[in-house]
Amino acid sequence: MAWLDAMREWLRALFLKAQEERELDEELRFHLERAEAEKVRRGMSRSEAARAARLEIGGVESVKERVRGERGTRWLEDLGKDLVFGLRTLRRSPAFAAAAILTLALGIGGNIAMFSIFDGVLLRPLPYPGADRLVLIWTTIADRGMDRSLSSPHDVDDWRAGNRTFDEITAFSTRSAKLSGGEQPEMIRLAQVVPGFFRTMGVPPVLGRGFLDAERDGDAGRVAVIGHALWQSRFGGAEDVLGRTLQLDDERVEIVGVAAPSFDFPGADVALWTPLPRPLAGISRSSYWTVPIGRLEPGASAEQAAADLGLIMRRLAADHPENRGLGVRLERLHEVAVGDARPTLRLLWITVAFVLLLACANVAHLLLARANGRQKEMVIRTSLGASRSRVLRQLLAESLALALLGGVLGVGLAAVAIELLPSLAADTLPRVGEVVIDGRALTFALAASLLTGLLFGALPAFRVTRASGPAVLKQGGQRSVADRSSRWQSLIVVGETAAALVLLVGAVLLLRSLGALLDVDPGFRPERLLSVRLSPVKKVQFSGDEEAYRAAYGPERERIRAFYRDLSERIGGLAGVSGVALVNQRPLAGSAWGVRVVVEGSEDLEPTELPTAASRVVEPGYFRTLGIPLEKGRTFTASDQAGDGGVAVISRATAEMLWPGEDAVGRTMSFRDGQWVRVVGVVGDVRDQSLESPAKATIYSPFAGATHGFHSNWTMDVLVRTEGDPMGSAEAIRALVAQADAELPIVEEATMSEEIHHSTARRRFTTGLLGAFGVVALALAIIGLYGVIAYSVARRVHELGIRLAVGASRQDIFALVIRRGLALVAAGLIGGLAAAWMLSRLIGSFLYRLQPTDPLSYASAAMLLGVVASLACIVPAHKATRLDPLRALRHE
Amino acid sequence: MSDLVQGTLDLLILKILALQPMHGWGISERMRQLSAEVFQLNPGSLYPALQRLKRKGWVRSHWAVTENNRRARYYELSPAGRRQLAEEADRWERVSAAVNRIVRTAH
Numbered sequence: 001m002a003w004l005d006a007m008r009e010w011l012r013a014l015f016l017k018a019q020e021e022r023e024l025d026e027e028l029r030f031h032l033e034r035a036e037a038e039k040v041r042r043g044m045s046r047s048e049a050a051r052a053a054r055l056e057i058g059g060v061e062s063v064k065e066r067v068r069g070e071r072g073t074r075w076l077e078d079l080g081k082d083l084v085f086g087l088r089t090l091r092r093s094p095a096f097a098a099a100a101i102l103t104l105a106l107g108i109g110g111n112i113a114m115f116s117i118f119d120g121v122l123l124r125p126l127p128y129p130g131a132d133r134l135v136l137i138w139t140t141i142a143d144r145g146m147d148r149s150l151s152s153p154h155d156v157d158d159w160r161a162g163n164r165t166f167d168e169i170t171a172f173s174t175r176s177a178k179l180s181g182g183e184q185p186e187m188i189r190l191a192q193v194v195p196g197f198f199r200t201m202g203v204p205p206v207l208g209r210g211f212l213d214a215e216r217d218g219d220a221g222r223v224a225v226i227g228h229a230l231w232q233s234r235f236g237g238a239e240d241v242l243g244r245t246l247q248l249d250d251e252r253v254e255i256v257g258v259a260a261p262s263f264d265f266p267g268a269d270v271a272l273w274t275p276l277p278r279p280l281a282g283i284s285r286s287s288y289w290t291v292p293i294g295r296l297e298p299g300a301s302a303e304q305a306a307a308d309l310g311l312i313m314r315r316l317a318a319d320h321p322e323n324r325g326l327g328v329r330l331e332r333l334h335e336v337a338v339g340d341a342r343p344t345l346r347l348l349w350i351t352v353a354f355v356l357l358l359a360c361a362n363v364a365h366l367l368l369a370r371a372n373g374r375q376k377e378m379v380i381r382t383s384l385g386a387s388r389s390r391v392l393r394q395l396l397a398e399s400l401a402l403a404l405l406g407g408v409l410g411v412g413l414a415a416v417a418i419e420l421l422p423s424l425a426a427d428t429l430p431r432v433g434e435v436v437i438d439g440r441a442l443t444f445a446l447a448a449s450l451l452t453g454l455l456f457g458a459l460p461a462f463r464v465t466r467a468s469g470p471a472v473l474k475q476g477g478q479r480s481v482a483d484r485s486s487r488w489q490s491l492i493v494v495g496e497t498a499a500a501l502v503l504l505v506g507a508v509l510l511l512r513s514l515g516a517l518l519d520v521d522p523g524f525r526p527e528r529l530l531s532v533r534l535s536p537v538k539k540v541q542f543s544g545d546e547e548a549y550r551a552a553y554g555p556e557r558e559r560i561r562a563f564y565r566d567l568s569e570r571i572g573g574l575a576g577v578s579g580v581a582l583v584n585q586r587p588l589a590g591s592a593w594g595v596r597v598v599v600e601g602s603e604d605l606e607p608t609e610l611p612t613a614a615s616r617v618v619e620p621g622y623f624r625t626l627g628i629p630l631e632k633g634r635t636f637t638a639s640d641q642a643g644d645g646g647v648a649v650i651s652r653a654t655a656e657m658l659w660p661g662e663d664a665v666g667r668t669m670s671f672r673d674g675q676w677v678r679v680v681g682v683v684g685d686v687r688d689q690s691l692e693s694p695a696k697a698t699i700y701s702p703f704a705g706a707t708h709g710f711h712s713n714w715t716m717d718v719l720v721r722t723e724g725d726p727m728g729s730a731e732a733i734r735a736l737v738a739q740a741d742a743e744l745p746i747v748e749e750a751t752m753s754e755e756i757h758h759s760t761a762r763r764r765f766t767t768g769l770l771g772a773f774g775v776v777a778l779a780l781a782i783i784g785l786y787g788v789i790a791y792s793v794a795r796r797v798h799e800l801g802i803r804l805a806v807g808a809s810r811q812d813i814f815a816l817v818i819r820r821g822l823a824l825v826a827a828g829l830i831g832g833l834a835a836a837w838m839l840s841r842l843i844g845s846f847l848y849r850l851q852p853t854d855p856l857s858y859a860s861a862a863m864l865l866g867v868v869a870s871l872a873c874i875v876p877a878h879k880a881t882r883l884d885p886l887r888a889l890r891h892e
Numbered sequence: 893m894s895d896l897v898q899g900t901l902d903l904l905i906l907k908i909l910a911l912q913p914m915h916g917w918g919i920s921e922r923m924r925q926l927s928a929e930v931f932q933l934n935p936g937s938l939y940p941a942l943q944r945l946k947r948k949g950w951v952r953s954h955w956a957v958t959e960n961n962r963r964a965r966y967y968e969l970s971p972a973g974r975r976q977l978a979e980e981a982d983r984w985e986r987v988s989a990a991v992n993r994i995v996r997t998a999h
């Protein structure tokens with residue numbers, strides 16, 4: 001292992017230099033002594049021997065120098081000395097150093113922050129062991145046009161039993177529950193999981209155990225694994241928590257385990273886990289409400305696993321007709337968690353890279369200007385014997401010193417930005433809490449600083465050492481050399497202007513998209529509209545007797561309906577409330593049930609050929625309260641029924657889809673096997689999913705007689721239109737709910753205007769950041785432009801003085817200076833427009849109702865930049881007209 | 893000494909150290925003896941060469957006391973150095989044989 005010894009030597013040479021020098025000295029002294037002794041032995045006198053030995057060695061210091069050269073640390077030591085020298089030079093020009101370091105810190109810091117964000121959100125594996133083998137399993141329902149549906153627990157159990165490509169499959173479903181027993185009762189979120197969950201995720205409980213298979217049945221299922229945070233907050237982290245009980249809704253559950261700290265799958269608000277009850281044979285298989293997760297066997301690919309499960313599904317379809325047309329779709333957990341953040345982060349990183357380029361350009365300007373003033377120094381150096389490459393290395397070291405200082409400050413800036421990140425972006429980017437500045441980010445910071453230093457330092461360093469010898473040392477000689485470098489400066493400024501324009505175009509495009517989006521009519525009136533989601537806990541339990549179950553189902557539904565009606569009447573009677581509506585799922589609450597619609601004449605079509613629509617169940621008064629306009633026919637009355645022979649109200653999109661160009665009122669359709677309903681009214685479209693997606697075709701059914709559209713526990717959204725601030729009435733509404741049923745938990749309270757605001761969160765985040773960067777880029781480009789023009793005026797003072805002396809007017813001087821500036825701006829604008837047009841594809845997916853080559857956006861960005869840039873040119877031009885010719889002539 | 897190519901010098905030093913570990917002075921004396929006074933290795937070439945060999949990991953050094961009770965730095969071959977010596981000796985055989993063949997060709 002030669003390299004081990006070699007490494008040891010190298011490190012000794014680097015860190016134990018003093019000792020090495022002492023040893024070398026002693027060694028050579030020893031050699032001298034022995035050489036002397038040998039010569040004395042041969043007959044020389046002492047003094048002769050001493051001189052002869054010394055001659056033989058030929059200069060102790062030169063031998064030492066050659067040994068030092070062989071140590072292999074020379075280049076590093078030289079670099080270190082150059083860096084220190086560079087820092088000293090910088091100290092002598094603090095203004096320049098400060099400007100350069102700040103500019104660099106901005107550019108490098110932004111990239112460090114982006115790297116950390118990219119790393120923490122996208123690159124780093126999820127915090128579960130072997131997370132790259134975790135996949136989510138979606139059920140595809142061709143019938144309903146859904147390719148990402150939740151799954152039926154029956155199917156999950158069949159997959160668990162029959163698969164050959166998974167180590168383990170589990171599933172979860174979240175719900176809210178009331179947690180009491182202890183101090184204050186509170187609403188919490190819990191996850192019901194299939195036993196094997198903790199094993200699948202790879203994070204076993206730190207105390208106790210996970211669930212047993214037997215705990216899926218009946219009373220044995222009254223157990224829970226509590227989250228670490230809950231353990232601390234409710235039990236003070238007591239060791240004896242196992243065996244104690246909690247009150248969940250109306251059940252007492254026993255604690256059998258405590259989860260690991262910071263484990264909170266599937267959501268940051270999950271407080272505890274309970275077992276998912278085994279699906280009973282009598283319950284329909286077509287209830288899709290769990291999310292299965294599987295851990296692939298080592299070596300099994302997702303494709304193989306999908307094929308495996310698909311085979312099981314086809315076999316099931318033979319025995320169970322309701323499984324026909326079902327398939328599976330696998331998606332890596334990592335992709336689901338972070339996949340859709342990728343385009344946004346990529347865009348932001350490109351933007352920050354542009355900003356860094358601009359920062360480098362500005363610092364290069366500063367260095368070029370400074371370099372022109374150091375021509376004399378360089379010529380003297382080379383004439384004293386320094387090789388050109390040595391001088392070059394030293395200048396580059398100066399640039400590196402600047403860049404490293406900028407990098408250090410940049411790390412600080414990035415750290416601040418990351419601190420602020422959660423409060424700005426928690427609801428737009430996943431995993432923001434996991435973003436930190438760690439070793440990787442610091443390594444990136446170092447690399448970025450070094451590269452940046454080389455980037456902006458190379459050109460000035462080369463230009464400085466290009467000195468043409470003695471000519472420079474003459475008076476005024478520096479000027480002629482400087483003129484050549486001004487061409488480089490012009491080029492760089494044009495590049496800067498173009499880059500800034502690209503960013504500005506991007507910012508304007510995003511801004512206009514955001515504006516267009518915020519203008520979209522959601523189809524209802526969201527202002528002062530409060531939504532309260534209620535979830536009556538009492539379920540009709542299936543205890544094995546199917547008939548009894550069916551018999552109890554109908555009356556139970558009526559009881560719940562009466563309860564809701566009564567409650568909504570009482571809420572309607574509150575002061576400050578001007579309307580109440582009930583719906584099984586409010587707008588902007590996520591994806592909805594899809595149904596396939598059959599109309600007369602299309603009964604023979606295959607289910608997959610039928611059109612789909614979203615289905616809602618509402619109480620009368622819904623449309624009026626929400627402000628959804630009625631376009632044809634009528635809305636529901638108290639006596640309307642759903643079900644076969646009943647009625648429905650459809651949205652305009654549905655009418656267009658089913659009976660284009662005809663009157664839909666009076667037509668009949670079916671979206672539930674065998675149940676035909678008559679259309680009595682057409683209402684306006686509602687943007688149900690998000691402002692961006694076009695309104696889906698929707699079918700509304702009255703509550704009375706509806707047999708579909710509910711989960712097993714009758715969840716309804718109560719929408720309340722208030723006259724003042726909606727949250728102001730929330731308290732009173734909560735009181736009414738508690739009065740009606742003390743045990744009834746309120747699952748969610750939201751104001752619709754907030755929900756709409758929230759749905760544009762990511763877009764606003766991206767637009768805001770890009771806009772901010774655009775402004776920074778604009779500022780940097782303007783500073784660069786101003787600097788270059790002002791500098792060129794300063795250099796031409798002598799020449800301008802001559803012109804003034806021979807009769808040029810102030811206007812001529814002004815025109816002379818500003819011509820150059822405007823030419824640079826124009827070139828930059830043209831280059832920028834071209835570059836933006838070529839890069840426009842990248843931003844296409846972020847735009848709403850706007851082409852990435854939208855001319856108005858390009859024009860306005862160009863105009864903005866053009867105006868500001870021209871102003872930047874006017875100032876130095878104006879200053880040039882104020883020159884005193886006499887003083888100018890005397891200027892070197 | 894300037895006739896010696898760097899690689900050949902390395903080979904000679906490695907060989908001398910293979911016989912026994914010794915200090916710099918010892919190496920130069922031994923070189924003189926073994927080469928019948930042809931190679932007079934001066935410190936200006938020896939010590940940089942030794943440093944080079946150390947840097948490549950073929951030679952290690954340690955301080956010890958001589959017979960005269962003086963401190964001196966002794967050098968010895970490392971296992972990698974032994975392998976390198978064998979390789980270099982081999983190469984020298986081939987090269988010198990080839991040179992000899994050409995030079996000794998009667999003309």
